[in-house]
Amino acid sequence: MEPTGNKSGKKKVVAVVGxxxxxxxxxxxxxxxxxxxxxFESREDIRAAKVVKGRSINLALSHRGRSALKHVGMEEKVVSKGIPMHARMIHSLKGNSFALLQAVASLGACQIMKVSCKSFVTRFLCDFSAAAEVYPNTKLNFDHKLQDWNAETGNMTFVRADGTKEHIEADLIVGCDGAFSAVRKQFMRRSRFNYSQTYIPHGYKELTMPPIDGDFAxxxxYLHIWPRNTFMMIALPNLDFTFTCTLFMPFEEFEKITTGDEVISFFQTYFPDAIPLIGAEALKRDYFRLPAQAMVSVKxxxxxxxxxxVLMGDAAHAIVPFYGQGMNAGFEDCIVFEEIMEQFNENLSEVLPEYTRVRVPDDHAIADLAMYNYVEMRAHVNSKWFLFRKYVDNFLHALMPGSIIPLYTMVTFTRTRYHKAVERWQWQERVRKV
Structure with missing residues (x-):
């Protein structure tokens, strides 16, 4: 795909941090x-690294993210390296399981694709490097840590891995450097900048479920869920036929378990069907490999x-992972910004304020929904009334697809603005009670 060219005629410099x-x-x-x-990336080039550091919560690529990838010709490359997810598979305490389907058929919705975070980032950067051959106006700089930047001049100072400094000047700085963004620190020094950071009281640990006879266990x-009201475990498949299991639980509960025997006793009580699939010895070993990791929500x-x-992705709106929208919201930032660039003919003095106006309410809405969905996943799916309502919603959506659209469907399988999806969901709830 060839570059379209900058409409202003002048080749402006964009510095993407992260x-x-x-x-x-x-x-x-x-x-x-x-x-x-x-x-500019502070870490080493992970494409060549033997060990990739960082969080590794599984990622779910759905319609919003796929739409953003499609716009630059990368959707098929990425989707080909994922595993399609059809529904949730709920595992009861008694060891029974059943599928909980979502209503999507009338929308002709694309599938959710599961991708593994660390390997996906590596492959994605490899694909990006291939795309950069089409875009010779692009350069990747690793081992460059942002030290300081000036909001008035666009001057930036980076520290390289060898301790030397590099100074550049950019027409536009794009902060994509995560929940603890170095770019955002300058924003926090300015007046009338609102910021909140919330750590939820739950952490997570990852465990591996190996293949059985060379196949998935x-x-x-499916997204496999073991809901246990105040905590839960999920499992998602990998291309190597393993499952990555993630246990989400209050930190104080993690801290109560201090020995391998206590791990087995805990799993026998709450996840007995998972023990033979993970393996008792592997479970006792892997549980203590890392401490429980924290999860933060940033607005x-x-x-x-x-x-x-401009801030994008987690630098602007880090969210907890329970709606599977963190990556998708970050990717959608790109296409929303692109649409606004087209609308205002690349006039950045108009584009950036409009981007803030459009995107802030949506990102705040999905942050709240992600918090809400944790309660649904760990507790509500145990309720027969909740499951009945899900089936009724799906049935009504099939009968009246233009009138009744489940919230999950709007969020995951359309590009309905997040805050508009919430408003419509609330309206549907009010109508249901009439």
């Missing part, structure tokens, strides 16, 4: 428009400073 998923995709968008793009095309506003800087 070389993860959102940063790499943003670079493709700006390069396609003809900007001179430089991506459970049905692979802020505004997302821009004049026409010089």
């Amino acid at each position: 070389g993860g998923l959102g940063g790499a995709l943003n670079a493709c968008y700006f390069a396609k428009r003809g900007f001179q793009v430089q991506v 459970m049905k692979p095309n 802020c506003s505004s997302y821009h400073i004049a026409d010089k800087c």
Whole structure:
């Protein structure tokens, strides 16, 4: 796909800080428009690294993210390396399981694809590098840690791995450097910048369920959930026929378990069917491999400073992982910004304020929904009344697809703005009670 060229005639410099998923995709968008793009990542080049550091919660690629990838010709490459997910598989305490389907048929919805975080980031950057051959106006810079930047001039100072410094000047700085963004620190020094950071009282640990006779130990095309009211475990398949199991639980509950025998006793009480699938010895070993990891939710506003800087992805809206929308929301940032760039003919003094106006209410809405969905996944799916309502919603959606659309369907299988989806869901709930 050839660059379209910058409409202003001048090749402006865009500095994308953060070389993860959102940063790499943003670079493709700006390069396609003809900007001179430089991506700066503080870590080493993970494509060549033997050990990839960082969080590894499984990722679910759905309609919003796929739409953003499709715009720069990367959807098929990414989807080909994922596993389609058809429904939730609920595992009861008694060892029974049943599928909980979502209503999507009338929308012709694309499938949710499960991808593994660390390997996906590596492959994505490899694909991005291939795309960069089409976009010669793009450069990746690893081992570059942002030390400081100036919101008025666009001057930036990076520290390389060898301790030397590099100074560049950019027309636009795009902060895609995660929940603890170095770019965002400048925003926090300015007046009228709203910011909140919330750690939820639950952490997570990851465990591995190995293959059985060279095949998946459970049905692979499902999000497997063991809901236990105040905590839960989920499992998602990997291309190597393993499952990654993630145990979400209050930190104080994790801290009560201090020995291998206590791990087995805990699993015998709450997840007995998982013990033979994971393996008792592996379970006792892997449980203590790392401490429980924290999860943070970040909200802020505004997302821009004049026409010089904009925040995207987790730097603007880190969310907890329970709606499977973190990556999708970050990818959707790219296409929303692109649509606004088209609307305002790349006039950054108009584009950036409009991006803040459009995107902030949506990102705050999905942050709240992600919190809500944790309660649904660990507790509500145990309720027969909740399950009955799910089936009724799906039935009504099949009968009246234009009138009744389940919230999950709007969020996961359409690009309905997040806050509009919440408003419509609340309206449907009010109508249901009449």
